[in-house]
Amino acid sequence: xxxxxxxxxxxxxxxxxxxxxxxxxxxxxxxxxxxxxxxxxxxxxxxxxxxxxxxxxxxxxxxxxxxxxxxxxxxxxxxxxxxxxxxxxxxxxxxxxxxxxxxxxxxxxxxxxxxxxxxxxxxxxxxxxxxxxxxxxxxxxxxxxxxxxxxxxxxxxxxxxxxxxxxxxxxxxxxxxxxxxxxxxxxxxxxxxxxxxxxxxxxxxxxxxxxxxxxxxxxxxxxxxxxxxxxxxxxxxxxxxxxxxxxxxxxxxxxxxxxxxxxxxxxxxxxxxxxxxxxxxxxxxxxxxxxxxxx
Ligand code: UDP
Ligand code: MG
Numbered sequence: 599x600x601x602x603x604x605x606x607x608x609x610x611x612x613x614x615x616x617x618x619x620x621x622x623x624x625x626x627x628x629x630x631x632x633x634x635x636x637x638x639x640x641x642x643x644x645x646x647x648x649x650x651x652x653x654x655x656x657x658x659x660x661x662x663x664x665x666x667x668x669x670x671x672x673x674x675x676x677x678x679x680x681x682x683x684x685x686x687x688x689x690x691x692x693x694x695x696x697x698x699x700x701x702x703x704x705x706x707x708x709x710x711x712x713x714x715x716x717x718x719x720x721x722x723x724x725x726x727x728x729x730x731x732x733x734x735x736x737x738x739x740x741x742x743x744x745x746x747x748x749x750x751x752x753x754x755x756x757x758x759x760x761x762x763x764x765x766x767x768x769x770x771x772x773x774x775x776x777x778x779x780x781x782x783x784x785x786x787x788x789x790x791x792x793x794x795x796x797x798x799x800x801x802x803x804x805x806x807x808x809x810x811x812x813x814x815x816x817x818x819x820x821x822x823x824x825x826x827x828x829x830x831x832x833x834x835x836x837x838x839x840x841x842x843x844x845x846x847x848x849x850x851x852x853x854x855x856x857x858x859x860x861x862x863x864x865x866x867x868x869x870x871x872x873x874x875x876x877x878x879x880x881x882x883x884x885x886x887x888x889x890x891x892x893x
Pocket of ligand 1: 607608609610611612641670671672673674676692693694695697802803804805
């Protein structure tokens with residue numbers, strides 16, 4: 599039977615969380631009274647996750663589907679792989695580490711029933727380290743400014759989507775993508791709801807500072823051309839300022855006659871050329887950006 603609901607869960611080194619996850623998730627889903635499936639995507643775990651998944655599958659073969667990656671591709675790729683396989687009309691994503699509450703899933707489904715096509719969980723009281731919260735805040739502000747993707751909490755993976763959104767995301771065939779932002783860019787009637795958040799009980803976060811910086815860099819090159827435009831803009835500024843300097847030096851020379859300013863004339867010319875170069879780089883970048891968008 600075709601399921602109504604598909605739950606996609608990326609799993610990386612979560613042997614300790616999985617048993618609790620299954621004991622909390624299945625009762626919630628069973629109580630919905632609708633056919634469902636749970637897709638667990640093992641993102642190349644290096645601990646005992648694979649064996650635990652086998653065990654879980656033997657307990658609930660009716661609703662569980664397990665996918666194994668040969669190596670670690672990252673949380674978002676694991677989710678996208680799950681999206682390619684889902685059969686339900688409504689798709690929910692959830693982390694395996696139980697920082698989000700499986701018990702909150704009905705909350706999201708209620709919003710879907712009200713006609714929203716993307717429902718985003720918002721970690722109202724987020725239980726993470728202070729530097730994670732700080733980085734997230736910066737990321738959220740920057741995102742709103744330079745990508746115009748407006749969502750409250752793009753790091754919260756407890757989310758629900760209607761089927762057509764998932765189909766469009768899968769059709770993108772992107773290799774480095776951000777599930778939450780991409781989905782919101784396709785949404786026509788998105789909504790945010792507050793969900794609970796707990797500190798990680800078992801295992802540890804798979805994101806360290808370097809990974810988060812890379813994540814942010816990826817994010818902003820993925821969803822905006824602002825980094826390129828920065829170069830075009832600074833090119834214009836440098837060229838313009840050095841042009842003014844050049845005029846000033848020339849005027850000085852005509853009025854006061856030649857002095858030791860030859861070096862400065864040279865400076866002005868060199869800066870002007872650097873400005874032109876940066877501008878050129880920015881303009882080439884604009885074209886590359888357009889090609890990228892078409893792709
Ligand atoms: N995860 C994954 N691949 C990775 C990193 C993480 O599939 O390379 C999964 C992980 O098992 C968890 C979810 O993505 O289910 C979120 O990861 P984590 O809890 O480490 O991130 P945080 O909550 O610290 O943002
Ligand atoms: Mg987590």
